[in-house]
Amino acid sequence: MNTIIALTVLGVAILFLGILKKNSWLLPTILAGIPIVLILTITGWDTNRHYFNDMLIVDNYAVTFNSVMIFSTFLIFMFAGKYYHLVQRSLDDIYAIVIFALVGCVLMTSYGNLIMLFLGIETLSIALYILAGSHKESITSNEATLKYFLLGSFLSGFLLFGIALIYGASGTFNLDGINSYVINHASHLPPIFKAGLFLMIIGLAFKIAIVPFHFWAPDVYEGTPTLVSAFMVTVVKTASIIALFRLFSTSFSAVKELWEPTLAILAVLTILVGNFTGLYQTNLKRMLAYSSISHSGYMMLAVIAFSHSSANTLLFYAFAYSVATILAFGVLILVREAKGNDLFTSFRGLAKRNPVEAFSLSVAMLSLTGIPPLAGFFAKYYLFFTVMDKGYLWLMIIAIVGSAVSAVYYFKPVISMYLEEGQEFDLKAGVAYRMSLLFLAILTVLTGVLPFFLINLI
């Protein structure tokens, strides 16, 4: 609750700064405000409070996942100054909408009622439709926002229909209420409930971009302004996965045999399609889009292999994935500005003049592949261990195959940067930007070397 109030106040404050024309104050206010929000969030640790008839539940899951998402947003805002440095007009509205989107994400991790879930998803989605189209003169940005808006609002209907059918069967929106209904009626659940469950899976799978509901994702992620894409593939993805996780672990865990095959097939399809299509990409941004699809498949495995440790696994995975992806996007922003595109050929010879950037991107790629001793390795290790522990050997084998395939495309930019000859050029990143890239790279290495801080948290 504190988090939501503080974030909303921050967003409104940004809007007021925009009205007062204090444009140079915007980013400092955000970069100072988000850590305060983060501290307020962490004070909710171990309090386990339920607000307003269980509408909002601030338990340790919510606190940790909210912290990861708020921290990721902070990291993205570190790159905002550079990304928008040529823009003359005030950016208060864009920054405020990002923060309001974060409010939606926070609702999606800490809801205790399906109404709140839907409200969170809609707050997030409407903010993203606008952000995706915020580059008004760019034709790809227009395409992205139109595709996302049309499909997103259509699929929201599926989610809402699912919620309505579940309400029709159980008579409650409350997660615990649905859980007790499921326990009481486990042997003879009415078809209306089952249909509602699967419609909800469809709605949520669209928001996470799970195969076969992923067709919008590469185009939207590619067309959206790069900074917003970074937000979409990290914070938004984490929020949607956690929403799915909370729903299934709280409400539907008693009828696991009902939804488990569906989610398992979706996860396998996501891992395979995401990774194999990733092989054919020729530019980094689209490749990262497919990478995000395949990683959401891995995160789905933690939902399927539900046990007391899977929340922690998911936390570690979301953190490692978010940091590495934001790092990759940080370098991507520079290359796109210097070269005007992000084809792999544009990365040729980048390492000679820009060692920090090349090193950072390599760390990000290796972490996403899962090479030890980086954070991504331990994330995948714990995840596969959890999956194995619950006896899903075949899921683990497919996940490892997918991981091996992904190495091929993650290495493409690294090889281009270090081994291929190309025209030398300077990315002109500036000291502060380089420091943030290095900070993220060191964070990725440190999380990998010392994973024990995060792994026994919840």
Place this chain on the structure above:
Amino acid sequence: MITRYLFYFLSILALYSAIMMLISRRQIHSVLYLTLAFFAIGGHYILLNAQFLAVVHIIVYAGAIMVLFLFTVMLLNLNTEQKSPKKMSAKIGAIVSGGMLMIVLIAILRTYDISMTHDPDLTQIGLIKNLGKVLYEDYLLPFEISSVLFLTAMVGAVLLGKKEQI
């Protein structure tokens, strides 16, 4: 008894106008059929004793949104007969997937026990007094937090509507 006949009449009207909305060649006819469908659904709400929902539905959907649709169609001068540009394969795919959803829904409703819904408390829930009590007691938090959603939408509308380029 009369409510039963009204129910059948409104259902047939809603289905007919929804189908006509889809297959009309002129956009303006589609829009008008959609308005008719909204009115029919509003009638269903009244039959369910949900007066507030019925009024809001007619004001918002049949009123505001349809005016917006009509203005768009007229301003862009879209009132021409058009053949659907979709390919045959896309049409068949859409029919198959839509039909599958329909079969699933029919299968659900066929086995649904209607006697479950006869709860005397629930028939009064749609009255505005009860709705207000529920909204400001049980669902206060979602009601308040939706302000963030509306603020986002308003800021976004201004952002997208302004002439300034980024």
